[in-house]
Amino acid sequence: MNIEQIETTSKKNLNDALSYVAWVIALVATVGSLFFSEIMDLPPCLLCWYQRIAMYPLVLIIGSGIITRDERMKNYALPICLIGLAISTYHNLLYYGLIPESITPCTKGISCTSRQIEWLGFITIPLMALTAFVGVSLCLIFYKPGQK
Amino acid sequence: MRKEIKILAVITVVVILAAVIGASYYRSSIQSKRKPMTTANSSLIREDSPTLGAADAPVTIVEFLDPECESCAAFAPVIKKILKEYDGKVRLVVRYMPLHPNSLTAATFTEAAGEQGKYWQAQEMLFQKQPEWGTKHGPQPTAQADVNTLFEKYAMELGLDINKMDQAFAENKYAAKLARDRKDGQSLGVTRTPTFFVNGRQLARLGEADLKSLINEELKR
Numbered sequence: 322m323n324i325e326q327i328e329t330t331s332k333k334n335l336n337d338a339l340s341y342v343a344w345v346i347a348l349v350a351t352v353g354s355l356f357f358s359e360i361m362d363l364p365p366c367l368l369c370w371y372q373r374i375a376m377y378p379l380v381l382i383i384g385s386g387i388i389t390r391d392e393r394m395k396n397y398a399l400p401i402c403l404i405g406l407a408i409s410t411y412h413n414l415l416y417y418g419l420i421p422e423s424i425t426p427c428t429k430g431i432s433c434t435s436r437q438i439e440w441l442g443f444i445t446i447p448l449m450a451l452t453a454f455v456g457v458s459l460c461l462i463f464y465k466p467g468q469k
Numbered sequence: 470m471r472k473e474i475k476i477l478a479v480i481t482v483v484v485i486l487a488a489v490i491g492a493s494y495y496r497s498s499i500q501s502k503r504k505p506m507t508t509a510n511s512s513l514i515r516e517d518s519p520t521l522g523a524a525d526a527p528v529t530i531v532e533f534l535d536p537e538c539e540s541c542a543a544f545a546p547v548i549k550k551i552l553k554e555y556d557g558k559v560r561l562v563v564r565y566m567p568l569h570p571n572s573l574t575a576a577t578f579t580e581a582a583g584e585q586g587k588y589w590q591a592q593e594m595l596f597q598k599q600p601e602w603g604t605k606h607g608p609q610p611t612a613q614a615d616v617n618t619l620f621e622k623y624a625m626e627l628g629l630d631i632n633k634m635d636q637a638f639a640e641n642k643y644a645a646k647l648a649r650d651r652k653d654g655q656s657l658g659v660t661r662t663p664t665f666f667v668n669g670r671q672l673a674r675l676g677e678a679d680l681k682s683l684i685n686e687e688l689k690r
Contacts, residue, residue, distance in 0.1 A: 345480060352488045360492045364660075388473045 336465055340387050343398070343460035347379035350453040357446060363438070368412040372450050375405025379457060392466035399461045406454040409447065416447045496673075512653040513666060514562050517646065519579075519588050522552055522560035528687045530559060530680075531666040533566040533654050536575035537603045538662040540675070542596035547677050551684070559684060563592075565650040566662050570604050571616050574638075576647050578620050581637035585629050594623050 354373055357363045365373065379398055386394025414420045438446055513531055532548065534541040552559055565576045575595050582591030595602070602619045624634050637643070654664070658671075665672040667683040 341476070344477070345484075348481065348484055352484050356488055356491065360488075360495055384477055387477060388471065390473070 339460045339464045340383060340394075343457045343464070344380065344383040344387060346453050346456045346460070347376060347383060350376050350450065351380050353449070357438075363446075368408060368415075369446070369450070371408045372405050372412065372454075375401050375408065376450075376453065379405075383457075392464075395461055395464050395466055399458070402454060402457050402461060406451075406458050409451045409454045412447045413451050416445065512656055513669060515564075515649070515653070518650075519563040519583055520560060521563075521589060523557045524560065526558055526560035528555070528559045528668055528684055529562060530684070531562045531564060531669075533564045533650075533657075533659045533662060533664040535566055535568050535572045535662040536579060536592065536595045537567075537569035537572045537599065539599065539603070541663045542599045544663055544675065545593070545596045547680075551677070551680065555684060555688075558688060564654060565647050566654040566659050566664070567647060567651060568662060571602065573644075573647055574616055574620070575602070577638060577641075577643050578623070578634070580643045580646070581634050582624070582627060582629055584637070585633065587627055587629060590627055591623070591629075594627060598623065 354365070354369070354376070358365050379402060382394055382398045382401070386392065386398070411420075438444070514529070530548075548561065552561055565572075567573050567576055579588055579591045579595060582588055598619070602616050621631065621634075624631055657666075663675065665675075665680060667680070668687045670683060670687070672680055672683055
């Protein structure tokens with residue numbers, strides 16, 4: 322094996338790893354959000370639901386892409402992920418008071434800014450969601466189809 | 470089997486296993502934290518709350534309910550059955566947690582009926598006829614029926630004094646009581662209906678078997 326071959330193999334491995342990392346983040350976010358609502362009985366707010374709509378399919382789309390070795394999964398997964406990222410960004414801005422809540426669509430049920438969990442003083446559910454969306458987005462952006 | 474499928478399957482199993490272990494750990498930790506409140510806790514039972522069953526019963530069940538809540542209506546026959554089964558041993562105290570658009574009107578109706586000695590009949594009637602007067606859930610709510618007309622009809626069916634009933638509504642006689650119940654419920658952490666407290670211990674999961682086992686535990690004390 323010459324140096325060039327080693328380089329391409331490691332590049333391919335790195336590329337594959339990105340898809341796995343994206344999938345694991347999406348899976349943990351999915352199971353985690355279900356844990357919060359079903360086990361800990363924390364009701365999801367409206368914006369949380371919209372983010373769930375974006376996050377849950379990522380597990381299946383990225384997962385199927387990995388199993389069928391179909392690298393085009395990026396084309397389907399990334400747009401959904403970016404929409405989730407946008408909603409999550411908006412949610413965090415509201416949550417941390419950077420946008421006043423009076424303009425939120427959350428009028429029924431639980432408020433999108435009510436604080437339910439604060440671990441170590443700064444880890445909150447919207448922050449975890451944002452981290453997950455950023456993580457999956459970055460993985461998918463750097464994931465390059467066609468790395469042989 | 471493909472390598473990819475194996476990897477994904479293993480990770481999925483690990484994550485789900487972690488969630489299941491976390492769930493049982495979490496459940497046991499909150500159950501031990503959930504200290505029983507004394508039945509004398511003033512915000513749990515108020516003097517003027519509707520009560521059913523022997524006054525000296527060793528077990529007191531406090532139910533936070535909403536007359537317009539579908540689960541409360543569905544669970545009402547179970548409660549009646551349990552009261553019959555544990556006759557003399559269990560007492561039921563009703564508190565209100567109004568969460569729906571017509572809840573306050575309905576609660577006022579039952580309270581006013583209670584003044585005429587027909588609280589439980591009125592409650593049963595509202596639960597049974599809930600599809601008629603209650604706010605419909607779902608994507609396309611049907612037009613709201615005129616609640617006042619319906620309630621007047623129910624009052625006549627129950628043989629209640631309509632004038633007294635009208636007066637209670639006109640004066641908004643039970644507003645303070647209902648507001649207090651809601652406040653008490655909030656202070657006790659009631660977020661859903663029905664929520665049960667058995668001798669001050671909150672029922673973790675709604676169901677006949679769970680409620681009975683909590684009652685039995687309290688009877689054994």
